[in-house]
Amino acid sequence: MTEKKNKDAFSSNFGMIAAAIGSAIGLGNLWRFPYLVGQNGGAAFILVYLIITLLLCTPILLSEMVIGRRGGGSPRGAYVKVTGRKGWGVAGILGMLTCFMIMSFYVVVGGWTIRYLVMSIAPGFHRGAQIDSAAVFSGFVGSNVSPIVYSLIFILLTIGIINLGVQKGIEKTSKLMMPLLFVLIVLIGIRSVTLPGAGAGLDYLFKPDFSQFNFDSLLAALGQSFFSLSLGACMMVTYGAYTPKSSNLTKNAAIITVSDTFFALLAGCAIMPAVFAFGINPSEGAGLVFVTLPQIFTQMPLGGLCAILFFVTLFLAAISSAVSLFEVMTSTIMDMGKARRKTASAITAAILLFTGSICSLSQGALRGITIGGKNIFDQFDYVSSNILMTLGGLLAVICVGWVIGKKTFTDEITAGGTIRVPRTLASVLFFIIKYVAPIVIVTTAISSIF
Numbered sequence: 001m002t003e004k005k006n007k008d009a010f011s012s013n014f015g016m017i018a019a020a021i022g023s024a025i026g027l028g029n030l031w032r033f034p035y036l037v038g039q040n041g042g043a044a045f046i047l048v049y050l051i052i053t054l055l056l057c058t059p060i061l062l063s064e065m066v067i068g069r070r071g072g073g074s075p076r077g078a079y080v081k082v083t084g085r086k087g088w089g090v091a092g093i094l095g096m097l098t099c100f101m102i103m104s105f106y107v108v109v110g111g112w113t114i115r116y117l118v119m120s121i122a123p124g125f126h127r128g129a130q131i132d133s134a135a136v137f138s139g140f141v142g143s144n145v146s147p148i149v150y151s152l153i154f155i156l157l158t159i160g161i162i163n164l165g166v167q168k169g170i171e172k173t174s175k176l177m178m179p180l181l182f183v184l185i186v187l188i189g190i191r192s193v194t195l196p197g198a199g200a201g202l203d204y205l206f207k208p209d210f211s212q213f214n215f216d217s218l219l220a221a222l223g224q225s226f227f228s229l230s231l232g233a234c235m236m237v238t239y240g241a242y243t244p245k246s247s248n249l250t251k252n253a254a255i256i257t258v259s260d261t262f263f264a265l266l267a268g269c270a271i272m273p274a275v276f277a278f279g280i281n282p283s284e285g286a287g288l289v290f291v292t293l294p295q296i297f298t299q300m301p302l303g304g305l306c307a308i309l310f311f312v313t314l315f316l317a318a319i320s321s322a323v324s325l326f327e328v329m330t331s332t333i334m335d336m337g338k339a340r341r342k343t344a345s346a347i348t349a350a351i352l353l354f355t356g357s358i359c360s361l362s363q364g365a366l367r368g369i370t371i372g373g374k375n376i377f378d379q380f381d382y383v384s385s386n387i388l389m390t391l392g393g394l395l396a397v398i399c400v401g402w403v404i405g406k407k408t409f410t411d412e413i414t415a416g417g418t419i420r421v422p423r424t425l426a427s428v429l430f431f432i433i434k435y436v437a438p439i440v441i442v443t444t445a446i447s448s449i450f
Contacts, residue, residue, distance in 0.1 A: 013247040015171035016239060017255055019324070022174040023235050024260035025181060026321025027109055028228040030314050031289050033264045034271045036220055038282035041212025042204040046268070048213070049221040053261055056440060057225045059432040060393050061236055062253040063400040066412045068240020069249065070404070074335035075234035075328060078241055083403050091395040095234025096332040098392055099325040101384040102233065104355035105377050107158075110322055111150030111360075112290060113315040115140060120297075120307035133294040141363040151356045155349050158322045162330055162345045166242050170323055177316050184313040185263065189270040191306055198273030204282060205268050215447070222444055227385050228260055232392030235324040238331055248419050249412065250429070270310075274300065289314070355380075387445075394441045401434030409433075 010016040037045050071078025076092030119136075141147055161169045192198060226232055243249070271293065275282050278296050282288075293310065297303040326348060333344035362369065362376035371379045400409055409430055414421050 009166060009242045010171050010239075010244065011167050012171075013244055013252070015167070015175060016243045016247060017252055018174040018178045019170050019242075020236065020239050020252070020256045021178055021259045022320030023230045023239065023324035024228060024256055024321075025178070025263045026228075026230075026317050027106065027113075027314070028224065028321070029260070029264045029267050030185075030271075030317050031109065032227065033224060034268055035288040036224055037205070037268055037272070038275075038288065040217035040220055041209050042282070043206050043208040044210045044213040045217055045221055046205065046265070047208050048218060049225060050261065052222055053225045053229070053257060056222075056432065056437060057229050057231060058253055058257045059429050060231050060397055060437055061229055061257060062249060062413070062429060063409075063433050063437075064231065064234070064236035064396045065240035065243065065249050065253060066400055066409060067396060067404075068237040069243050069245070069247075070408065070412050071237075072241045074241075074331040075237045076332055077335050078237055079399065082408075083399060085403075088399065088403075091392070091399065092234060092237070092332065094388065094395065095232075095237065095392055096329050098233040098384055098388040099235070099328040100351070100355070101380050101388060103322065103325045103329070103352050105359045105380045106318070106322060106325065107151045107154050107352055107356040108147060108360045108377065110154035110158075110315075110318040111147055111152075112141070113311060113318050114153055115146070115150045116290060116294070117308070117311040117315050119294075120304070120311045123304075131294070131298060133291050133298075136294070137291045141360075142367075144361060144364045147360045147363070148357045151360060152353060154319070154322070155352055155356070158319060158326050159345050159349050161319075161323050162326050163342050165341065170327065173323070174320065177320050181313060181316050181320070182263065182266075184309050184316075185266045185270055188306060188310055188313065189266055191300075191302065192270050192272075192274040192277075195274055195277035195300060197277040197279075201273030201276035201282075202269070204276060205265075205272050219444060219447070222440075223385055223390075226389045226393060228264060229257065230321070230324060232389035232394075232396070233325070233384075234328050234392065237396070238328050239324065245415060246418070248415070248421075250421055250425070390441055390445055394438060394445075397433045397437040397441075401430065401438070406430050406434075 010019065067082055068078050071081040073081070074092060075095045076089040079088040079091045080086055161173050163169065193202065230236060243252070271288070272282060274296050275288070275292065278299060280292050280296065294307065297307040300306065326345070329348045330341065330344045333339055333347055334341060337344070339347070358366065359377040359380055367375060369376060374382060410426050411417070413419070413426060
């Protein structure tokens with residue numbers, strides 16, 4: 001194995017896993033996954049999602065980690081180093097652009113989580129309170145000032161973690177937040193499944209009905225898997241660069257995938273039983289978290305406490321993923337501009353405040369501006385999730401499968417022969433990376449266009 005010159009690294013393998021799980025576990029699990037399940041037939045969607053995640057996306061995740069640890073440094077530098085070709089630096093730049101587009105709308109939603117956490121502490125979420133949650137939500141997101149202020153708070157909290165560095169900032173906070181996240185979502189889930197009528201929600205989650213599943217659902221499952229595992233945006237390339245040489249990358253990839261998937265299922269168990277218990281339509285869309293659940297909290301026993309726990313969980317999930325997105329941009333600016341961490345993070349924050357404000361205003365003063373029938377917020381979401389992340393994932397598997405080759409791939413996942421990885425497993429993983437993943441990604445991309 002080549003020596004890694006990157007000075008900033010995780011102090012332990014557990015720190016790396018905690019940070020990577022934090023990157024994967026985010027709003028994609030708590031905000032996006034439940035409403036996609038609701039819109040695409042429940043358990044049928046979950047089953048296909050699990051198959052795609054475990055058999056296709058885990059090898060893609062592994063390929064990004066291989067590129068990161070083999071190359072070291074920023075995504076741009078890692079791609080150039082592992083391939084020996086400067087042109088491949090474009091893949092790292094694409095990753096930064098993808099993170100930039102995701103974070104532009106992500107900081108807006110992150111601001112929403114802070115606002116709703118503050119609201120959940122107020123009497124409005126207590127049982128018996130009379131609130132029009134749809135009007136509250138639309139009034140808030142349609143405002144021209146308040147959402148931007150909360151987005152700024154979210155950005156400042158994220159930059160505070162980033163400026164502490166990899167070990168003291170990203171790693172330390174991840175070690176604290178990840179166990180807490182799992183405990184909180186389990187507590188919410190227990191309360192949800194014990195509600196009268198919650199059994200219908202569990203049936204919806206775990207009894208497949210393929211009559212409600214179609215090709216668009218398949219595309220949604222693939223896109224959600226990419227989004228949830230942070231694939232195609234160089235987040236795992238960045239964290240791979242900070243990973244100790246002695247770490248078992250194959251095992252780490254499996255742990256990250258299983259943890260992320262398990263959390264998504266827990267989120268489903270925390271949300272859907274409550275939705276069915278109160279007779280709410282499970283396909284409410286993005287408003288499920290910010291419109292439907294607040295209404296449920298006001299009606300259920302211990303609803304005020306559940307609201308606080310839920311929005312604490314939502315905030316922690318949001319900021320854990322935001323840190324990894326922010327780090328990709330910061331590390332790339334540090335690499336390209338030879339800037340210090342605090343300078344690079346300040347530049348990143350300033351850009352995101354501007355673009356985030358535009359995304360926020362697209363729900364208010366700029367709502368009349370549309371691109372391809374979508375407002376600016378939705379367009380940033382669509383382009384990043386359905387185009388840029390897919391392209392980034394494709395470049396990662398092409399890089400590993402067709403440029404650096406099986407010998408280097410095997411050398412990296414075995415840590416230079418010091419870690420035992422069954423030859424058959426290594427061959428199957430490489431086959432998926434080289435042949436299956438590119439075909440699936442390209443075919444899906446073409447199908448989604450036509």
